[in-house]
Every structure is written in C-alpha cells, then in structure tokens.
Amino acid sequence: MGRKLALRLSQVMITKNEEKNIERALTWGKDFLYEQIVVDTGSTDRTVEIAKKMGATVLHFDWINDFAAAKNFAIKHASGDWIAILDADEYFDEVTAKRVMDEIRQAEKMKVNCIVGYILNLNSDGGIREEIPQTRLFKNHCGIRYEGAIHEQLHCPAGLKGYYPEERMNIFHTGYMAEVLQEKIDANRNLDIIKKTLEKDPDNADMYGYLGDELMIRGKKEEASDAYRKSIELYGEPVPFGDRPIWTLETLIGNLIDKRDYEEAEKYYHFAVKNCPRDADFDYLFGKDYFRKCEFDKAIPYLERVLNLLNGDQNATGRDAISHLELVYEMLSFSCFKAEGRMKDAVRYASILLHANKKKDNVLSTFLMSFSMLDGDRNANADVAMQGVQKIYDLNDVDDCVIVCKAAVRAEYKEFIALLDRVISPENMRRMAEIVAEASES
Known part of the structure; x- marks a missing residue:
C-alpha cells in the first residue's frame, strides 16, 4: 500500500488596491501552503507587482459588482484539498498559523467540511472592536461556494458541517481601523x-x-x-434564523436607546425576544443603559436575564454580552449593592467574577462593601468575608495583599481591616508599605 499523501492547503483571495496589506496577507502561511492564488479585480497600485514578487499566482477578474462571483472564480482555480480564503486585510497571527494544518487534520478525522474561526475586528488603537464567528477554512472539491453579491455567505449542497477547535482560531482584521474604513467609505463600492x-x-x-x-x-x-425598520418589516414574523436579522434588531434598538426613544426601543425589544429568544444582547443593551443612568433597580432584571440565558442555554448567542461577560457581572454586583435588599446577591455576583479575575479590585471593593452592609454581627460578617477572600487571594503573596488592602480601605470596612492586621505577616506589611511609598513617589 502506498504512503498516504499529505493534505494540501490552497490560499486564495480577491484584491483591489491592497498594496498596504498584500505582503502580510501572503506571509502568514508561506512555509506550509501548497499554493497562493491572488485574484485581482482591477488594482491601480502595486498589489499585483508585490503578489507576483512573493511568488503568488495572480489571476485577473473583471469586476461585476459581485463579491461571491469573484471569490468563486478564485475557488475554482484552487487545486488543494482545503482552501483558506482570507481577505487581504485579514491574517492569522504566528501562533495560530502554526496550528492551521493540525486543525485541518483534526477536521478530516471528524469528517467535517469546514473550520469555524473568529474574526477579530481591530480598531485604530489595535484593540479588539468585536469578535465574529466566521468560516475561512473549508474543504475543496465538495461544492462549497459563496452566494450573495455583497456580504457573501458560504453554502454547500450537502450542508456545511463545521468544526470549532478547542483553542480558537483567531483571524485579525484591520478593515475597521478608522483610516482604512474611511478609504472604503470614500470608494462607495x-x-x-x-x-x-x-x-x-x-x-x-x-x-x-x-x-x-x-x-x-x-x-x-x-x-x-429607517433602513433597519424596513428590514424588520420585510422579515415579518417569525424572523428567519441568522446573524443578519439579530444584528439589524440590535443596532436599531441601540440607536433608539441612544436617542432616548424608550417607547419604540421597548417595542422592538419585545419583538426581538419573542423572535430571537436565545440572544442575550437585547437584554444587555437595556441593562447597560440603565446602569449608565444609575437606575440600578431597572438594570438588574435585564442583566440577570443575560446571565440566565448564557448560563442556562448552551445554544444561547449574544456577541456583545458574551465578549463583555465580566462587565455584566461587574454591573450586576454593583447594581445589587445599590438596590434595596440585594446585598447577598451583590456578594454572590462579585464572588463569581473575582474567582475568574481576581485583579478586579473595584469588584473586590463592592464585595467588601456589601458584606459590611449585611444584617447581623459585623465582626462575624467580617470573618465570613475573610474566608471568602482567602479562597481567592493568597495573603502570603505581597501582590495579593496589596489588592486586598486597597479594596478594604476603599470599602471603609474597619472590622475587615482589623482582621487583615492579624492575618498578614509583618514582613508583608513592611513590603506593602514600600510598594505604596514607591507608587506615591512615581
């Protein structure tokens, strides 16, 4: 029996005036790609020249105002077993790129035809603006093609069967940086x-x-x-499943909240939760807005619905809520602290977040302030608070000691501070004093 041939991965992309991005786009997989195919749709800069210099095969496609047609032309010319189709302003980082072939081999074992990654849209500061699940790696020669002149989507006659790697495949996208976005706006394509x-x-x-x-x-x-309202009117009920209707509803509701038109925002909110009951972003929008306005009693039910959805339904969605889950717990713990009769809930939500991220010193302050307001003996409550803190923080570690002491001082929790004086060693007390003095001088 002959040796099984190695899997071959073709990289394809369509371009127009991408001289700023093309070199990086053709670099991330240079060492392991079987072929690189650039389909140019009419560049007037050095895109084609650079692509050829880097060894890519360059093909020309007459632009017909149809992104799917251009991408399908590129796919048709790929001869690899799998295809990577990233835009010129998208790229895998070095660490993720090294995993690509391993993930493709895993997908082959699982008998799926595509791998789902996450597009990380970067802002002008290099921070992550949003994260969107997207398929950029898929099996060749099985009928997978794009449909739609714009915002094109992958389709397969036998259906797309996706694999979500245990470690996410992140794809960085620079197209939403301010200067790049302005170029796209000016082009009006x-x-x-x-x-x-x-x-x-x-x-x-x-x-x-x-x-x-x-x-x-x-x-x-x-x-x-107005365009979003028209879109929702045309969808009717039930709203078809998919990211596009959800994004339309979320953005419209966000706009209405921004202009303080709560009556219409509530109307579309109820429409949204009826038709898209598994998406947490609608509640996140209202909860965040009421929190910003310090209307904590109104914020709590929305924020709690976010957590109930995300923690209780494995099929729940909500890009903003999921990517800001720590903020949801933070807002909820503080809102419960401010609300009447919710101190125990404030402690509970703060504790959950601190177990996930103990550097949230402002949340630790909320945790301690809430304990200080509980009914009962204040010294006994301080003992319980200390037990909770020691499950999260190592009070033999000076850095943890600094976090806890600062939070206790901000919380003005005298009984807890008295306990710290007994629990923290004299040596750590001395080192903390040095750290505080150095911070004051700087």
Whole structure:
C-alpha cells in the first residue's frame, strides 16, 4: 500500500488596491501552503507587482459588482484539498498559523467540511472592536461556494458541517481601523452594490440591513434606523434564523436607546425576544443603559436575564454580552449593592467574577462593601468575608495583599481591616508599605 499523501492547503483571495496589506496577507502561511492564488479585480497600485514578487499566482477578474462571483472564480482555480480564503486585510497571527494544518487534520478525522474561526475586528488603537464567528477554512472539491453579491455567505449542497477547535482560531482584521474604513467609505463600492441590488430586489430584507450598516458607518443614524425598520418589516414574523436579522434588531434598538426613544426601543425589544429568544444582547443593551443612568433597580432584571440565558442555554448567542461577560457581572454586583435588599446577591455576583479575575479590585471593593452592609454581627460578617477572600487571594503573596488592602480601605470596612492586621505577616506589611511609598513617589 502506498504512503498516504499529505493534505494540501490552497490560499486564495480577491484584491483591489491592497498594496498596504498584500505582503502580510501572503506571509502568514508561506512555509506550509501548497499554493497562493491572488485574484485581482482591477488594482491601480502595486498589489499585483508585490503578489507576483512573493511568488503568488495572480489571476485577473473583471469586476461585476459581485463579491461571491469573484471569490468563486478564485475557488475554482484552487487545486488543494482545503482552501483558506482570507481577505487581504485579514491574517492569522504566528501562533495560530502554526496550528492551521493540525486543525485541518483534526477536521478530516471528524469528517467535517469546514473550520469555524473568529474574526477579530481591530480598531485604530489595535484593540479588539468585536469578535465574529466566521468560516475561512473549508474543504475543496465538495461544492462549497459563496452566494450573495455583497456580504457573501458560504453554502454547500450537502450542508456545511463545521468544526470549532478547542483553542480558537483567531483571524485579525484591520478593515475597521478608522483610516482604512474611511478609504472604503470614500470608494462607495459596497453602498453602490447594495443600492443596485435593492433596485432589482426591493423586498430583500437582508439588504436593507446591510444598507443600514453602511449608513451607520457614515454617521447617518436616522437614515440607518429607517433602513433597519424596513428590514424588520420585510422579515415579518417569525424572523428567519441568522446573524443578519439579530444584528439589524440590535443596532436599531441601540440607536433608539441612544436617542432616548424608550417607547419604540421597548417595542422592538419585545419583538426581538419573542423572535430571537436565545440572544442575550437585547437584554444587555437595556441593562447597560440603565446602569449608565444609575437606575440600578431597572438594570438588574435585564442583566440577570443575560446571565440566565448564557448560563442556562448552551445554544444561547449574544456577541456583545458574551465578549463583555465580566462587565455584566461587574454591573450586576454593583447594581445589587445599590438596590434595596440585594446585598447577598451583590456578594454572590462579585464572588463569581473575582474567582475568574481576581485583579478586579473595584469588584473586590463592592464585595467588601456589601458584606459590611449585611444584617447581623459585623465582626462575624467580617470573618465570613475573610474566608471568602482567602479562597481567592493568597495573603502570603505581597501582590495579593496589596489588592486586598486597597479594596478594604476603599470599602471603609474597619472590622475587615482589623482582621487583615492579624492575618498578614509583618514582613508583608513592611513590603506593602514600600510598594505604596514607591507608587506615591512615581
């Protein structure tokens, strides 16, 4: 029996005027890719020159206002067993790139035809603006193709069977950095395609959602909200399952909250939770807004529904709520501290968060302040608080001691501070004094 051939991975991409990105885009997998195919749609800069210099095969495609058509042209020319189709402004970091072939081999064992990663949209500071699950790695020669002139989606006649690696496959995307986004806005390519599509298909609910997105990035929130309203009207009930309807509802509700139109925001909120009951972002929007306004009693039920959804339903969704889960616990613990009769809940939510991230010293202050307000003997309560703290913090470690002492002072919890004086060693007390003195001098 002959030796089994190694899996081959083809990288394909479509480009137009990507001279700033093309070199990085063709570098991340250079050592293990079987081939690199660049389909250029009319660049007037050095994109083609750089791609050829780096050894990529460059093909030309006459632009017809259809992203799916251009990407499918690229896929048709790939001969590898699997395809990686990242845009020119997307890339795997070095660590993730080294795992790509291992994950493909795992996908083969599992008999799936695609691997789901996460697009990390970066802002101008290099921070993560949002995280979106996306498929950029898929099996070749099984009919997988893109559909949709814009915001194209993968489809397969036999169905897409995705594999979520245990360690996430993160793909960094620079296209939302301010200067890059402005270039895209000025080019108007997406907006032109959307308008032409709506001329041909005026009842396309998804496309009105995409129109709203384009208007949002241009700062036209009122016009965007009108587009989102039209999209929701066209969907009707029940709303079809998918990210697009959810994003349309979330953005419209967010816009209405921003303009303090709570009556209409509540109307769409009830519509949303009825039609998309597993998405936590609708409650997150209201909970966060009431928290910002210091209306803590109103914030609590929304924030608790977020946690009930995310902790109680393995199929729950909510990009914002999931990516800001620590903030949800933080807002909830403080809201319960401020609300009447919810001190024990404040302690509970703070404790959960501190077990996950003990560096949240402001949450530790809430934890201690809540304990100090509990009914009963204050010294006995301080003893219980100390037991809880010692399950999280090592009071033989000077760094942990500093965090706990600062939080106790902010909380003005005298009984707990008295316990610290007995629990923390004299040596650590001396070292803490030095740290505080150094911090004061700097």
